[in-house]
Amino acid sequence: MAAYLRRRLAWLLPSFLGITLVVFLAVHLAPGDPALRESFDPDAGSADAADIERFRAEHLLDRPLAVQYLHFLGPFDLSPRGHRWFGGSGEHAFGGLLALDLGSEIHRPHVRIVDELGRRLAVTAPLTLAAALLAWGIAIPLGAWSAVRRGQKRERALALGLFALHSLPGFWLALLLVLAFGAAGLGWLPVLGLHSAGAEDLGWFEWLLDLLLHSILPVLALALGSLAYLTRQVRASMLEVLAQEYVITARSKGLSERVVIGRHALRNALLPAITLAALILPALVGGSVIVETIFGLPGMGRYAYEALLERDYAVIQAVTALSALVTLLALLAADVLYALADPRIRHG
Amino acid sequence: MAELRTVLQCWRRRPLFWAALALVCALHALGAAAPLVANDAPLWLAAPGGARFPALEPLNACERFVLLLAPWILCTPLWAASSWRTRIGFGWPAFALVLALVWQLSAGARTFVPAGEWKRQLGAQSALFAPIPFGHSETNSSEPWRPPTWLAASEIDEQGHYVERNVMGHPGGLELPPSPVEVRAGEPARNAALRHPLGTDALGRDLAARVVWGARNSLAVGLASALFALVLGTLLGSLAGWRGARTDLVVSRAIELVLCFPVLFLVLLVVSVGSGGVSAVWTISGVLGLTGWTGVARLLRAEFLRLREAEFVLAARGLGFSEWRIVLRHALPNALAPVIVATSFFAGTAMLAESAISYLGAGLVEPEASLGGLVRGGTEHAWMVIFPGAVLALAVIAWNLLGEELRDLNDPRIPGRRA
Numbered sequence: 001m002a003a004y005l006r007r008r009l010a011w012l013l014p015s016f017l018g019i020t021l022v023v024f025l026a027v028h029l030a031p032g033d034p035a036l037r038e039s040f041d042p043d044a045g046s047a048d049a050a051d052i053e054r055f056r057a058e059h060l061l062d063r064p065l066a067v068q069y070l071h072f073l074g075p076f077d078l079s080p081r082g083h084r085w086f087g088g089s090g091e092h093a094f095g096g097l098l099a100l101d102l103g104s105e106i107h108r109p110h111v112r113i114v115d116e117l118g119r120r121l122a123v124t125a126p127l128t129l130a131a132a133l134l135a136w137g138i139a140i141p142l143g144a145w146s147a148v149r150r151g152q153k154r155e156r157a158l159a160l161g162l163f164a165l166h167s168l169p170g171f172w173l174a175l176l177l178v179l180a181f182g183a184a185g186l187g188w189l190p191v192l193g194l195h196s197a198g199a200e201d202l203g204w205f206e207w208l209l210d211l212l213l214h215s216i217l218p219v220l221a222l223a224l225g226s227l228a229y230l231t232r233q234v235r236a237s238m239l240e241v242l243a244q245e246y247v248i249t250a251r252s253k254g255l256s257e258r259v260v261i262g263r264h265a266l267r268n269a270l271l272p273a274i275t276l277a278a279l280i281l282p283a284l285v286g287g288s289v290i291v292e293t294i295f296g297l298p299g300m301g302r303y304a305y306e307a308l309l310e311r312d313y314a315v316i317q318a319v320t321a322l323s324a325l326v327t328l329l330a331l332l333a334a335d336v337l338y339a340l341a342d343p344r345i346r347h348g
Numbered sequence: 349m350a351e352l353r354t355v356l357q358c359w360r361r362r363p364l365f366w367a368a369l370a371l372v373c374a375l376h377a378l379g380a381a382a383p384l385v386a387n388d389a390p391l392w393l394a395a396p397g398g399a400r401f402p403a404l405e406p407l408n409a410c411e412r413f414v415l416l417l418a419p420w421i422l423c424t425p426l427w428a429a430s431s432w433r434t435r436i437g438f439g440w441p442a443f444a445l446v447l448a449l450v451w452q453l454s455a456g457a458r459t460f461v462p463a464g465e466w467k468r469q470l471g472a473q474s475a476l477f478a479p480i481p482f483g484h485s486e487t488n489s490s491e492p493w494r495p496p497t498w499l500a501a502s503e504i505d506e507q508g509h510y511v512e513r514n515v516m517g518h519p520g521g522l523e524l525p526p527s528p529v530e531v532r533a534g535e536p537a538r539n540a541a542l543r544h545p546l547g548t549d550a551l552g553r554d555l556a557a558r559v560v561w562g563a564r565n566s567l568a569v570g571l572a573s574a575l576f577a578l579v580l581g582t583l584l585g586s587l588a589g590w591r592g593a594r595t596d597l598v599v600s601r602a603i604e605l606v607l608c609f610p611v612l613f614l615v616l617l618v619v620s621v622g623s624g625g626v627s628a629v630w631t632i633s634g635v636l637g638l639t640g641w642t643g644v645a646r647l648l649r650a651e652f653l654r655l656r657e658a659e660f661v662l663a664a665r666g667l668g669f670s671e672w673r674i675v676l677r678h679a680l681p682n683a684l685a686p687v688i689v690a691t692s693f694f695a696g697t698a699m700l701a702e703s704a705i706s707y708l709g710a711g712l713v714e715p716e717a718s719l720g721g722l723v724r725g726g727t728e729h730a731w732m733v734i735f736p737g738a739v740l741a742l743a744v745i746a747w748n749l750l751g752e753e754l755r756d757l758n759d760p761r762i763p764g765r766r767a
Contacts, residue, residue: 011601018605026617138415163752167745169700171707172737175723179730286610290704294727308616316617320610328610 004339019324020097024069029122034106034311035061059313072317074098102318107310113318116303119250121195124287124299127215131222132280135230138223140273143234144266147242166228171290174221175221178294181217189222190214192296218295222288233276238269271341278337281330288324351434358429364751370425376571379421379564380414383407386557388483389466390534397531402466403478407456416446421554437493444499463487463496463715467532467544468480479532485560485715488552490530496731497543504529504539508715547731553715555722559736561671563719569633569666569702574695576637581644582680582687589652590675599649611639612701619710628712632705636698651683658682685758705742 003217035055060071060079066220072077082088082095093103102113142158151154178184182191190196194214199207225317241247250264251257287301300319307315359366384391389402404412427435462487494510495501503511508528529538536543587641588599615635619628626712655661656679664674703720705711712718719740726732 011604015605015608016599021606022609023614023617041631080398091441095372163748164741164745167696169703169720169737169743169744171704171720172723172733175727175733175737179733184350184728184730216367289612289616289708304613305616320613323610324608327446327610331608 005336008335012332014327015054016324020321021069022315024072025065027313028065028068033061034059034313040236046090064227072096074101089226098322103314104313106314113315117318120287120298120300120303121285123297124292124301125217125284127297127299128222128280128284128287130215130219132226134223135221135226139227139230139234140270141216142263143231144238144269146231147235147238148261150239162228165224166232170221170225171294172268173224174291174294177217177221189217189342196298218291221291221294230276234269237272238265241265241269272338274341275334275338278330278334281333282323282327285326350536351430354431355426355429357365361444362753362757363751364749365757366425366429368746368749368753369428371742372750373421373424375563375743375746376567377418378560380421381418382560382564383415384478385409386480386482386484386560386595388464388476388481388486389461390470390477392476394474404453405459406461408458409450412453413446413450420446425640431689464532467534469751470533475534480556480557480560481534482554482755484558484717486553486557488530488548490527490700491552492550493547493726493729494548494552496545498541498545499600508538538610541615542547546745547729549725549732555731555735558717558722559739562722562736563635563739563743565629565712565717566699566702566719566740568629569636570695570699570743572630572633573636573640573698574691576633577694578644578687578691580637581641582648585645585648586675586680586683589649590679592653592654592656595650599645603645606642609639612704613640615701615705615711616708619705628716632702632711635700636701640694640698643694644687647690648683652679655679655682660733689755689758692751692754696744697749699740699744699747
């Protein structure tokens with residue numbers, strides 16, 4: 001186990017650097033330049049050349065790509081304000097990923113990316129977590145039920161429904177929810193943002209109720225997206241367990257069907273499902289661009305997408321670095337959990 | 349007759365598989381034949397100098413080839429279930445006919461006529477129009493946001509204006525169009541129930557026509573990226589599995605790396621940049637293929653690691669066959685079944701990814717249509733959400749069902765598995 005873990009950990013860093021490098025290259029080799037947008041003068045209809053030059057020098061956009069990447073990695077700040085060793089003024093000696101300093105947004109220099117990430121995560125994480133809990137809460141009993149009732153008419157109908165749900169486009173489902181429950185349809189639920197206008201003046205209870213009402217549809221849309229997949233996974237793993245000999249043993253001992261299914265089968269069937277749960281983590285920080293766009297939520301997915309449109313290199317790199325790190329850790333956690341749950345892998 | 353019985357028998361043995369195949373083929377045939385299904389230019393026109401085929405004129409040789417292939421795509425469930433003799437007897441001459449026709453057709457110069465221009469200048473000439481006589485970018489300013497015309501919500505009053513009602517999520521409050529609904533040559537009457545069976549968008553473009561052309565683009569992305577992923581994954585996966593050792597290590601690490609990529613984000617990045625002249629269909633397919641080959645590669649690698657030691661491969665090697673021949677003729681055919689299943693699923697996934705990108709507004713640019721982009725065009729109008737999304741859902745369901753059925757066909761635990 002220790003050797004396995006060590007091997008996996010050793011591979012973590014190169015993977016992380018590889019992903020950040022690819023994203024860095026893709027972002028920088030793509031046409032478009034934050035400097036153009038920043039120094040664009042709407043009255044003159046064009047950008048001032050001197051302004052562009054100043055902006056580019058300030059953000060190292062005129063330096064070779066390798067320097068820019070090293071600047072992003074840190075720990076030394078290579079900009080004109082950076083470390084003395086690299087010809088800077090020494091004002092801001094350390095920066096970049098290794099110095100745990102993500103800097104500030106290009107277009108809004110007063111906004112530190114770390115703070116903004118925190119604000120966005122505060123929206124995305126609770127929603128994703130609630131959606132994951134909802135999806136798992138439905139998927140486990142539903143999957144177990146359909147494995148036990150395998151081949152029966154009602155189970156086949158459910159399987160068909162889940163198959164269709166699995167194939168439906170997520171944004172379409174979310175929009176149908178909006179059309180059905182929003183102002184255009186039944187008008188039961190608000191569909192935009194997290195708070196109504198003037199929510200600050202409400203008492204804490206009304207404020208909370210307002211928040212809950214606003215998050216019902218986004219959570220539902222997020223949960224529906226993964227529900228079918230999770231149910232099918234639980235069903236498959238439950239079917240595998242039900243065919244095992246220890247289930248037959250449990251039955252022949254004369255245990256009630258409830259105990260056989262609930263205690264013996266389901267617990268074992270959920271072990272592989274745990275590893276799936278670890279893979280929720282990336283979604284937890286990555287958010288969903290689609291759902292956040294439809295419901296107008298200021299979450300992580302939206303942040304990354306807006307940064308992409310505005311060519312805010314610093315934000316794009318920070319977000320992808322964070323999501324790559326979490327993805328890698330989640331994959332590692334999934335493998336480790338799986339190894340812990342299954343001795344054959346641990347010792348094999 | 350005997351042949352037909354063979355086909356019917358074949359279908360009856362696995363109805364779901366053939367239904368899925370028929371649905372996939374029908375949708376792709378519709379996409380391939382889009383210029384003949386929905387077009388503002390007439391299909392046939394009795395011009396003074398002889399007959400003209402205006403709908404074909406703007407197409408290039410490749411598009412004409414695809415167009416002529418449409419009947420064959422539609423008939424795939426028929427010939428795939430028939431005997432080898434029939435396939436060869438009818439297949440090759442028919443295919444040669446298509447090629448000859450394309451050769452003949454591509455000789456003429458390509459002409460570009462602005463959308464709707466043909467109809468305005470038609471006059472008294474006799475012409476034959478497509479079933480949906482609207483172009484995918486043909487606007488009509490006199491009927492914006494018109495709900496499906498078979499709904500009571502879309503009536504025409506005495507002045508020829510259509511009456512707006514608050515139905516199907518229509519917010520109302522828009523001013524009536526300034527002029528009566530404009531009807532051009534070849535179009536159904538202004539109050540015909542099927543004038544715009546799926547409604548129109550903000551610019552008065554017929555949604556049915558745009559759905560057909562959007563399906564063409566979206567299906568093309570699904571198919572192209574699946575084929576791209578198949579080729580790339582086959583190359584890298586078989587190389588890793590067959591060579592083993594260091595090659596395997598490199599490819600496996602590459603697979604892990606690509607799996608960690610934020611795919612949607614990467615596609616958005618590349619696509620939002622534009623593609624320098626290449627149609628966005630190919631850019632999106634390229635990126636989706638570049639990030640989606642890992643599934644195929646992992647399957648093939650595992651299969652090849654197993655097959656490398658298989659007895660029939662050792663026997664082939666003992667016979668002195670070249671390594672290429674062993675891989676191509678012996679190993680690959682035996683490893684391909686799970687790969688084809690994975691490709692079928694990936695085509696559906698790629699369509700979903702493309703529609704999500706187009707929904708965000710980064711994919712195909714207007715006036716090009718894509719099923720996801722159409723939904724984006726009017727999220728508060730129910731018909732703009734329901735119809736393109738339903739077609740997209742149908743296509744993805746068809747691909748996934750085909751994948752499931754193919755997987756069952758290959759599963760030795762399920763009896764009666766011959767198609």
